[in-house]
Amino acid sequence: MDSCSLILLSKCGLLYTIAESFQIVIPKGVFREIVNKDTLKKYSNAEVILNLVSEKGIKVVKIDTRINTISLSLGKGELEALLLSKQTANSILLTDDGKAIKACRYMKLPFLISPKIVVELYRLGKINFTKTKSSIEKLRIIGRYSPDIIAEAILKLEEIKYAKTNNSQG
Numbered sequence: 001m002d003s004c005s006l007i008l009l010s011k012c013g014l015l016y017t018i019a020e021s022f023q024i025v026i027p028k029g030v031f032r033e034i035v036n037k038d039t040l041k042k043y044s045n046a047e048v049i050l051n052l053v054s055e056k057g058i059k060v061v062k063i064d065t066r067i068n069t070i071s072l073s074l075g076k077g078e079l080e081a082l083l084l085s086k087q088t089a090n091s092i093l094l095t096d097d098g099k100a101i102k103a104c105r106y107m108k109l110p111f112l113i114s115p116k117i118v119v120e121l122y123r124l125g126k127i128n129f130t131k132t133k134s135s136i137e138k139l140r141i142i143g144r145y146s147p148d149i150i151a152e153a154i155l156k157l158e159e160i161k162y163a164k165t166n167n168s169q170g
Contacts, residue, residue, distance in 0.1 A: 001026050001094040002081040003033045008096060008114050008143055010045035012135040014127070018117065019057030021126050025088070027063040027080035063087075074099050085109055096143060115139050115153035123160050132157055 001009075001024055009015050018024060031053065039046035052058040063080045074082065078100040085093035086109060093104060093111040104111040112120075115136055122132040136157065140150045 001030070002097055002100060003030050003075075003077045004096045005094045005114050006030065006034060006049055007043075007045055008139060009117070010048050011142055012114075012118070012138050014118065014121065014135060015048055015052055016057065017121060017126050019052055021121065021124060024052075024058045025084065025091075026058060026060055027077070027084045028060055029063070029080035030077040031060045033075075033077045074103065082107075082109070085111075096145075098144075113145075113149065114143065115145065115149060116156075119153050119156050119160070122157060129157070129161055 006015070006026065009018060015024075031049075035046050035050045035053070040050065049058065053060055061084065063083050074097070078095065078097050081093060081095065082100055082103055085091045085104075086107065091110075093100070093109060094114070094117060095101060095104070095111055096113050101111060101113070103109075118127075118132055118135045118139065121127045122129065127135075133154070136150060136153050139145065139153075
């Protein structure tokens with residue numbers, strides 16, 4: 001994950017659920033961006049992330065940025081997250097940063113955005129429909145998503161709900 005996704009999903013109250021469902025690995029650069037003296041004083045989500053790291057729900061790894069062969073204009077955290085994803089087999093980068101998304105597409109690296117992981121949590125039965133819908137609505141307000149991305153997430157959510165309802169009746 002990169003910083004943006006961690007912060008957004010923390011604000012939705014989903015980081016613990018995600019940590020229980022998936023392995024979360026972040027580079028030290030991302031951790032330093034989010035958890036420091038200033039952020040711990042100002043933002044409650046920094047405390048949530050620090051607690052998850054302490055409880056081993058989020059693993060922090062050091063990335064050697066000197067081996068960077070990528071010439072991109074990304075922030076330090078996004079660059080480290082991209083490098084980590086590139087160096088880790090079977091990983092999917094969770095990012096909501098536009099430049100990082102473009103870099104993933106260019107480098108053919110798998111990635112997800114936060115609305116899609118929220119819908120996936122519902123599909124897996126990790127959160128209920130109401131929590132999923134409210135999280136997507138919160139992401140709509142606090143994130144920088146196009147209306148199409150939010151509409152796609154809601155449509156997918158409704159499709160899954162319909163399938164779950166019909167499968168349980170049949």
